[in-house]
Amino acid sequence: MITKEKLFEIKEKTKPSLVEKLLESDRVEFRGEDLVLKGEYYKKQVRIALKNCDIIDPTNIDEYIAMDGYFALLKALTEHEPGYVVEEITESLLRGRGGAGFPTGRKWNEAYRYQADKKYIICNADEGDPGAFMDRSILEKDPHSVLEGMALGGYAIGSDQGYIYVRAEYPMAVKRLQIAIDQAREYGLLGKNIFGTGFNFDIELRLGSGAFVCGEGTALMESIEGRRGMPRPKIHRTAHKGLWGKPTIINNVETLANVPVIMNRGAKWFRGIGTEESPGTKVFALVGKVENAGLVEVPMGMTLREIVFDIGGGAQDGKEYKAVQTGGPSGGCIPAELIDTPVDFESLGKIWSIMGSGGMVVMDENTCMVDIAKFFLDFSVEESCGKCVPCREGTKRMYEILDRITKGEGVEGDIERLEELSETVSSTSLCGLGQTAPNPVITTIKYYRHEYEAHIKDKRCPAKSCKALIKYEITDKCIGCTRCAKVCPVVAITGKVKEMHHIDQSICIKCGACYDVCPVDAISII
Amino acid sequence: MQVTINGKQYDFDKGTTVLKACSEIGLDIPTLCNDERLVPSGSCRLCQVEIEGWGKLHTACTTQVREGMVIHTHSDRVIKARQDLLDMLISNHPLECLTCEKSGACKLQDYCYEYGITEGTYRWEMSKPYFDDTNPFYTFDARKCILCGLCVRVCDELQGTNAIGFENRGFDTQVATPFGEGLENSTCVSCGNCVSVCPVGALEPKSKKKFRHWETRTVRTTCSYCGVGCQMDLKIKGNEIVEVQPAFDAHNEGLLCVKGKFSYNFLSHPDRLKKPMVRKDGVLVETGWDEALDVITSKMKEVKKEFGSDAFAGLTSARCTNEDNYMFQKLFRSTLGTNNVDHCARL
């Protein structure tokens, strides 16, 4: 079993060589006392949850310890009562990073004060938002930070058993987590009598099979209990009656990764970052039509402009930036004119979007907003668990309407019907999935109603993206190079060399291959 | 707890759900998935009510009354939500009330009537049809299933058999047996408790008779199959039993077994003995009770005199009441004087 002295010894032994190795690689630099990744992309970032990612070897517990790992646990167990941990986290105003932004300390306090013979702490590593990979990076690149966060949570609420519910589609994360758990057990950082304090805590993995809804807290518990993953109605708080009817705390990966850092540096330090009501940082998966896609961790309150343009480099290929979608299938589309909105829980809520778990999809001028709404809704339709009527039946009907609109078969009244269905589905669904599924539709109608109208009334897709509503035509700019005719998969293009070519609309499947290949931009979409 | 419902003040015990509270004061709140005996599932969403200061609507079945709560059970907003939900359900439902066995006792039909829903606004894609008639006693028609989950929960939580569950997700969700192997190949014990709770015509007994629910009258009786004495309501058309429903307000709490639920056809079977019979010259002939009992007593006396008490053996039935069985053994032990008496429930 590891002791305080031993922990210090490992740190002192490992750190110098680690630092040397890193500086040599030229990937990192010092920012104050902290080692951070080098490069323009990282300049504006502040990394707390990702602080060790791409810096330490995740399969080597000693390197985690070298970066002050497990010192927060040591300090809590040997110097403080559980109540202190709860207070410190409450004081830090750390808010859940899994989507809802519920204050973690308040949640822990509920379980801490509730008497029971057994309590559980669960790490929600089900990350199911399309295009999101924040949690995955932490799990794969810094698994010990999650384990330490859970152990601290376990100590705080009086639990001796933790579960990590991780999706089986993350085999590397599963592997790294298991290695980390084994190493922590070997060192006695998990198991019985940790640091000789009498505190017992162990963690087991539970694999989910990729149902998005299993990321919802109660569905996740049903799944761990061996049932079909469907949300339970919220009659009791899970902090009182959760997994197997026992007090249970469920936290997101990123939330937990923040915990050891907060305990090490103090709540006050944490509150110095971000905004008054949303302190700290948030990790985003910046994807879509953006120049520099990737993970970014920024202080809360940074504007969308700074994230999309200063870090992300704006829209790809010199196209015009159109909108950004936050919060994945539960979030909303934010139009270009609101680009100066600060990114924090409150500000995003005010403009009908949500922070969500951190998906941030950038869209350019060629993105059709009706099609985007359809894309996200399709995800919800597919992932609905089918338990309750509005989500099971209602989202499907909304999808059918959107599908018709994008095919040019929209009819007068469709927008109103969508609005009405959105209202019913969001206000009557049982769980967060159904309650938020209409958000992409609501926001796109709110900000881009004219695009819906163009589809329905003029049978026109302003972004020139909906296949049924566009035509490829060759203009007189054509130099007769024959490239388009060669590339067309259905031989729709005819024309002699050096003469103007022609597309037979009855054959064209609108794949866009000719458009991409024409050297003189002679092909236009109308 | 002082609670205001639709403008009137009432007092309820702590822990009472809003749904229970409403039913206590005689207010009808629609619900397709609630069953007092089961863990609430909150899946049909029909029982939503408006609670002042609570923002969105809340399902009455999963919300407990709180001091000072002000509840509206039929506000415009509530009614609109219920109409929309029913519209969604009926849009994905075959409109076969004309021939459906459940007509007249169907909750979906009743609520659509109450809330004025006709054929459904969204009659576009429909759920995949599936029909399972492999069980000898009942059928399952997935087209009519509204996925209230009652059957699955009853089979799990009360019957303890877990023969059925949900399969697929979202719009494709269906009630199914494991690996889609059909009821015949499942662990189903044909208790029919799922059939008894199905609010629509998705689970239907394989009835031998055509009847309409409004043509029947109900007679409460005790099941004659075993000493548990389950209470049941016989649905009778003319002079014939056409269906059996378990009694909910009795000790069997709405449950029956396969025999109680489905095996009543013998009652009007032509082979059934309706009068005592006595063998005369080698042929059984109908007779009255007086003669029959005379024959029995005289034969008993004769045998006892000639062969002694232990020449008798008596076997009685679990289908008799405890009192009948008691009297039977008394007859054998003290009148005939033998201990050779037994009972078919000795398994």
Ligand SMILES: Cc1cc2nc3c(=O)[nH]c(=O)nc-3n(C[C@H](O)[C@H](O)[C@H](O)COP(=O)(O)O)c2cc1C
């Ligand atoms: C449909 C649905 C999916 C969810 N998926 C996830 C998920 O993949 N990961 C996650 O951490 N939280 C997810 N959540 C949020 C969880 O319910 C829960 O709020 C969260 O795990 C709590 O942790 P936190 O307070 O640390 O954010 C999901 C919620 C819903 C409604």
Ligand code: SF4
């Ligand atoms: S809202 Fe959707 S995902 Fe949630 S319980 Fe209802 S059907 Fe399932």
Ligand code: SF4
């Ligand atoms: S869009 Fe595709 S199918 Fe149509 S003409 Fe061009 S290459 Fe051919």
Ligand code: SF4
């Ligand atoms: S189940 Fe009810 S609503 Fe459906 S066809 Fe039968 S009677 Fe009509």
Ligand code: SF4
């Ligand atoms: S008949 Fe009984 S055992 Fe069979 S599925 Fe229904 S409830 Fe379950």
Ligand code: SF4
């Ligand atoms: S079969 Fe009947 S009881 Fe079962 S889920 Fe369908 S409607 Fe409900």
